Amino acid sequence: MHNLIIAGIGGQGINRLAHIIATTCYAVGKSCQFTVHKGGAQTLGSVYVEMRIAAGTLPVLGPGIPNGKLDLLVALDPWEGLRHIKKAHATTKAWVETSVAPMFVERQNPDEHFVLNTNPLDCFADIPVELHYQAYRQTAIETCGQVRMANYFAGMDCLQALGISEIARYQQIFFEQIPSAVQHRRSVLQ
Amino acid sequence: MIGHSKIVATDVDNLQFIDGNQAVALAAWDAHVDYVTHYPGSPLNRVIPVLQDIEENAPVINHALNEHIAALAALGASMSGARSLVVMKHVGLNIAADPLNYAGLVKISGGMVVVVGTDPGARTSTGEEDVHWYAPQFNYPLLEPYDVQSIYDTVQHAFDLSEQVRTPVLVFVAGRLAYQSVMIERRARLTRPAKFEFNKNKESLINVGQRAVRNHRQQIERITAYAAQPLRAFDEFNQHAAHGVITRGATYAVVHEVIRDLQLQPHIHLLNVERVYPVNPDYIIDWCRGKTAVTVIEDQDGFLETMLKRELFGKVACSIEGKNNFPAWGEINDQQVRQYFIAKFKLENPVTSLPALDKLQVPERPGTFCEGCPHRAAFYAIDHCFLLNDGIIGGDIGCSSLAPHRTDWLLCMNAGVGISQGIAQLLPHRALVSSGGEGSLFHGGLISLQSAVENNIKMTHILFDNASIAMTGHQDSPTTHGHVDVRMLLAAIGVQQVYEVNAFATTSVIDAINAAAELPGVKVVWVRGNCALLPSTEMLQRRQQRTLQIDNSRCGECSLCYDQLQCPAIIKNSATGNLSVNLHTCRRCTACLSVCPNNAINVIEQEQAVVHA
Numbered sequence: 001m002h003n004l005i006i007a008g009i010g011g012q013g014i015n016r017l018a019h020i021i022a023t024t025c026y027a028v029g030k031s032c033q034f035t036v037h038k039g040g041a042q043t044l045g046s047v048y049v050e051m052r053i054a055a056g057t058l059p060v061l062g063p064g065i066p067n068g069k070l071d072l073l074v075a076l077d078p079w080e081g082l083r084h085i086k087k088a089h090a091t092t093k094a095w096v097e098t099s100v101a102p103m104f105v106e107r108q109n110p111d112e113h114f115v116l117n118t119n120p121l122d123c124f125a126d127i128p129v130e131l132h133y134q135a136y137r138q139t140a141i142e143t144c145g146q147v148r149m150a151n152y153f154a155g156m157d158c159l160q161a162l163g164i165s166e167i168a169r170y171q172q173i174f175f176e177q178i179p180s181a182v183q184h185r186r187s188v189l190q
Numbered sequence: 191m192i193g194h195s196k197i198v199a200t201d202v203d204n205l206q207f208i209d210g211n212q213a214v215a216l217a218a219w220d221a222h223v224d225y226v227t228h229y230p231g232s233p234l235n236r237v238i239p240v241l242q243d244i245e246e247n248a249p250v251i252n253h254a255l256n257e258h259i260a261a262l263a264a265l266g267a268s269m270s271g272a273r274s275l276v277v278m279k280h281v282g283l284n285i286a287a288d289p290l291n292y293a294g295l296v297k298i299s300g301g302m303v304v305v306v307g308t309d310p311g312a313r314t315s316t317g318e319e320d321v322h323w324y325a326p327q328f329n330y331p332l333l334e335p336y337d338v339q340s341i342y343d344t345v346q347h348a349f350d351l352s353e354q355v356r357t358p359v360l361v362f363v364a365g366r367l368a369y370q371s372v373m374i375e376r377r378a379r380l381t382r383p384a385k386f387e388f389n390k391n392k393e394s395l396i397n398v399g400q401r402a403v404r405n406h407r408q409q410i411e412r413i414t415a416y417a418a419q420p421l422r423a424f425d426e427f428n429q430h431a432a433h434g435v436i437t438r439g440a441t442y443a444v445v446h447e448v449i450r451d452l453q454l455q456p457h458i459h460l461l462n463v464e465r466v467y468p469v470n471p472d473y474i475i476d477w478c479r480g481k482t483a484v485t486v487i488e489d490q491d492g493f494l495e496t497m498l499k500r501e502l503f504g505k506v507a508c509s510i511e512g513k514n515n516f517p518a519w520g521e522i523n524d525q526q527v528r529q530y531f532i533a534k535f536k537l538e539n540p541v542t543s544l545p546a547l548d549k550l551q552v553p554e555r556p557g558t559f560c561e562g563c564p565h566r567a568a569f570y571a572i573d574h575c576f577l578l579n580d581g582i583i584g585g586d587i588g589c590s591s592l593a594p595h596r597t598d599w600l601l602c603m604n605a606g607v608g609i610s611q612g613i614a615q616l617l618p619h620r621a622l623v624s625s626g627g628e629g630s631l632f633h634g635g636l637i638s639l640q641s642a643v644e645n646n647i648k649m650t651h652i653l654f655d656n657a658s659i660a661m662t663g664h665q666d667s668p669t670t671h672g673h674v675d676v677r678m679l680l681a682a683i684g685v686q687q688v689y690e691v692n693a694f695a696t697t698s699v700i701d702a703i704n705a706a707a708e709l710p711g712v713k714v715v716w717v718r719g720n721c722a723l724l725p726s727t728e729m730l731q732r733r734q735q736r737t738l739q740i741d742n743s744r745c746g747e748c749s750l751c752y753d754q755l756q757c758p759a760i761i762k763n764s765a766t767g768n769l770s771v772n773l774h775t776c777r778r779c780t781a782c783l784s785v786c787p788n789n790a791i792n793v794i795e796q797e798q799a800v801v802h803a
Contacts, residue, residue, distance in 0.1 A: 009555065022207050022371065035370040036209075037313065044758060046555045062444035063366040066451075066524035068543030083552045088544055102772060104558050104758035111553040116764040120552075128544060147774070 001055075002162055003065040005084045006154070007048040008076035009101055010038065013151035013178075018049035020177050021158050024170045025053050030162075035063040044104055046080055053162060072161040074154050076136055077101040078120035085127055092129040095157040096121075097136050097150070132157070144184040152181065152188060210368035213338050214305050214361075215240035217345035218275045219249070222382040224300070225267035227252035227260040229633070230662035231279030232314035233368035234307035238277065239663065247379075249275075253665065256633045257282035261289045261304070268302035268358075269395075270386045273349050276358075279307045281602060283321045285634070290328050294357040295405040297394045300386075301352035302359070303345060304330075309365045310440075310489035311521040316587050316600055318519065322493035325360055325467035329413050332360040332467035333422065336442040339374045341367060344464060346377070347422070355412050362466075364440035364489065366521065417468035424462055425477070431459040433534075434477070434484040434508070438463050438494050441522045445487050448527045452537060466494055471501040478506040485530075486512035489522050557592045561759040562729075562777025564693030564719025565589060565654055569596045570755045570785060571699035572623060572652060575707075581621030584610040586635075588627040589661045589721070590654045593756070597625065604630050607638045607651055614649045623703065623715075625652040628669050628676075629659040636683065642712045643684035650706040650713045654693075656721040664724060676716060686711035693719030696784045722777050729777065736778045737794040738771045744790035745769060751782045751791065 006021070008014045018034050025032040034051040052061045067087050073094040075081030081096040088094070100120060105112040124131055134157065140149040152174060159170055171189065175182050208216065215237045218226065226249045228238050241249060250267075254260035257278045264274035278286060283306050290304070312318040325332035331351055335344040341363055348359040397405055427449065435458050437445050442462040449458055461477060463469065478484055484506075486495040495512030502510065515530055516522055532539055559566040572583055573596070585597025586606035594600050599609060610624035626635050631653060642649055655676070659665040668674045677688050687709055689702035699717060706713035720726055725733075740751075740760075745768075751760050752769055759776035762769055771782075771791075782791050 019207055019371070026373070033370065033372045034207075035366060037369070044555070044560065045557045059450070060443050060446045062447045062524060063370050063440060064444075064523065066447070066528070079552060079555065082550055083555075086547045086550055088547060090544065102758060102761055102775070103553065103555055104756075105553055105556070114551070115553050116762065123550065127547065127550075 002053045002071045003069050004051040004053060004072040004074070004158065004161065005048055005065065005070060005087070006051065006074050006076075006158065007046070007080035007084050008151075009080060010045055010047050012047070012076045013148065014047045014049055014076070016178060017151040017155050017158075018051060020170070020174050021051065021155060021162075023173050023177070024159070024164065024166070025162070027169050027173065028164055028166050030055055030164075031058040033058060033061065046083065048080065048084060072158075074158050074161065076150055076154055078124065079103055082120050082123055085124075085129065088127070088129050090128070093132070093161060094124075094129055095132045095134050095154070095161065096124060097154075098133050099135065099137050144187045146184065149181060149184050149188070152184075206373075207371040208338060208342075208374045209236075209371040210338050210341050210363055211236035212240050213341040213374060214277065214345055214363065216376060217342040218303070218349075219244060220377055220379045221301075221346045221349045222273060222380040223249045223275045223349070224272035224384055224386070225250050225252070225264060225274040226277070227254050227263045227274070228277040229254055229257045229260050229282055229285075230659050230665045231282055231307065232662055233309060233365035234277050234279060234305065234363060235662040237305070238665070255668070257286040258288060261286035261293065264302055264304075265289060265293045265296070265298070265358075268298040268300040268352075269296060270300065270388045272300040272384075272386050273382070274300060274302045276302070276304045277307075278304075279315065280309055280319055280321045281315065281317065282306070283324055284319075287324060290324070290330075290358065292397065294329055294409040295394065295397050295402065297356040297405075298352070298358070299356075301349035303348040303352060303361060304358050305345065305361045305363060307365060307368055308362050308489075311365065313365050316591070316602065318490065320490035320493065322362070322466065322491070326497075328358075328360070329409055330357050330360050330467075331355060331413070331416060331465065332362065333464055334362045334364075334439040334466045335367065335464065336437075336439055336462055338367060338370055338372045340464065342374050342376065355416050357409060357412065362439065366440050413468060417470055418472070419470070421463065421470040421473045422465035423473075426460045426462075427455045427458050429459050430480065431457050432480070432482045433457060434459045434461065434481045436461045436463060436484060436486045436494065436498070438466050438488050441487050441489055444522060444524055445527050448524055448531060452528070452531055452535075452540070454531060454535060457535060463494060467497060469494075469497055469501055471505070474498060474502060475505050478502070478508050481508040483509045483511065485515065486510065487516060487522060487527060487530075488512070491518050556594075558756070558758060559589075559593050560722045560777075561757060561775045562722035562725075562779040563589070564656055564717065564722070564779075565592070566755065566757060567696050567719070567779065567781035568652065568654060568693045568699055568717045569593070570781065571696045571703065572625070573754060574696070574700050575703045576621055576623065581623070582610075582613060584613075584622070584624035586624075586626030586630050588629055588659075589656065590625060590627050592661070603633055604635045604638050606630075607635050607642070610649055610651075611638075611642050611645070611647050614647050615645070618648060621707065623650045623652050625654065628653060628655040628657070629667050632668050636679075639680070639685065639712060639714070640683040647712065648710050650703065650715060652703070653714050653716045655716060655718045657718075658721045658724055660721040660723065664721065680714050680716075684712070685714050687713045689713070689715045691715060691717055693717045694779050694781045696781060722779070725777070732778045735796045736780075737773060737796065738776055738778060738780070738782070739792045739794060740769050740771055741790045741792055742768045744788050746788045746790070748787060750785050750787065755782055755785045757782060
């Protein structure tokens, strides 16, 4: 049984990635349910997906991951990773994007000063979980010339986190579900 | 009692994860729904797009301008023998309540299912109103599914049930289930002749005086007879346990998981109730036999607890608890349930969370206007006119409330134009504008504006027209295709003056607001600008052809673009304090140009490029 959170902000393809990971899980014999949280914001707010994955049939599980039960976290933004690491336990593993997406905080709000003067990656340094720093956005730009492919690379880490070795199946499902990404297929397969 | 089982897909090549929204749509279509009507609202904003995509045997879809109309239109369809579906969010049920109070009197012949998205925790709404109390008021059956498969099954069952009791049936889908995805098992689509006819039956359709009382009595008799039928519910764990737990809706799976995690299965008898109203008292009395205590765990006000206490008073030996242990606000979560059971059964908490993480500080990443949003530029103009003299800005819900700090209140639909009238009449010398989108105007704001006209109130309304119901997924509004002459419409109801302005030309918006303030009566500043997420060809060309740059040598550090316009594409370097434009997110609306008093923002035109929208 794995509890996975994929976190990021609107526009990064979090919801789509969750569908792809869930479909891949089924394709390799696992069961899965997931709940998307996107709040009221359409493009700039927090977005995350709580995924609950089991090797066999899923037991009855709540839509959300209970506190202290988060096994795996893949974050496409470090602030969003921090937001959910609170559910971690001693053996949680986290894959966290290193570049910080601009965070809009109501200007003149005291939080803005905190955001401007805090590097969320510094906050991760004191968290006692297994951390993997990743440059999904930079990798996407270097490989595909497009930041939107960052979710593809984050998805690869989801597979690793879940112990799924059928990468080809993931790639097939990814490009089937996101036809606009097909132009980058050759780049990422190389 | 209805059992339940988990569905596991076996054909991985035809996998399809279905969320709660899709489950409502597919269940209705599989149940051969003939007529669908709605007013868009999260968390059930994606039901209609699924039904719109159906090409063969598609139902007739009525995009109603408010829920009152939607409910009446569906009633007309079901009075004509059609199966009808009405979809709305929880607060929409308030708007639909007027006709729904009477729709039970007319003995519909086709099933009518009212699916309502509830929002405990207010994840997608301005409030978390508990609308369960409408069920006994309307005297309609209320079904509440507990997972996505159950949403599909329940909506299908609701059509049959509606035809059995000849009243509409309510189905409430909690927000966290509306966006949950699982594999579900669908049934073959029902074959049903589409034969519609309207019978002039005055006995049931003309409701006045003694006829109305008689039809009301008959409706109550039908629902009372239905209450005695087997309860749609299932039970789990130890039926001989002294402690019973009753759940409904989304709390079921949360409670089930905690009970299993704490290994309390031998000590608890769990009952999940899907038919939340009317409950079957005999069934519940029998279920309570042998128990010393029953705890009802449910979101919000404690509707089921209240109904059970009403039905079971003096008839059971056990205690019944509920909201004395759980809050009546927000979503019931695993921590609350866990703490309750740990205290009740004197357990040690097996969860091994990391206490150090509780101190982590993570700022909320709130919603705001998108880059290039016409509302941002318009609000800059409103602030410019009003904040300096402590003016009042009335707010409405919708995209114009995405940055909630820009107005002085945020409450419900048309609260801007409505509340402003009371203030304007009592504080005539206070600067004030009301605001609202064009979706709100056609939902109920028009009548509110006309009421202001009839009362000769001096006020200015800012009409944000982005040509779309953008907040809930870009459904069309009456201005999307230019069907409505807004200027003529407003003039016809007596609006004194209509100022049509381009949202991104902030100087024009400021001039219009100031001019309107000088005139008596009701004025409307019609601020036009397409949603940034539905860009026109011209907008796309602009993005390709233009680059924006802030010349920091000319920047006077007034910070108007950063602090007042508050465009997220304008970013501040925390080390130098210098401002720059993030060209990845900037949509080149150039609203910032008219804001900068130092001409420090430059537009660099690129070579012409061909762009296709």
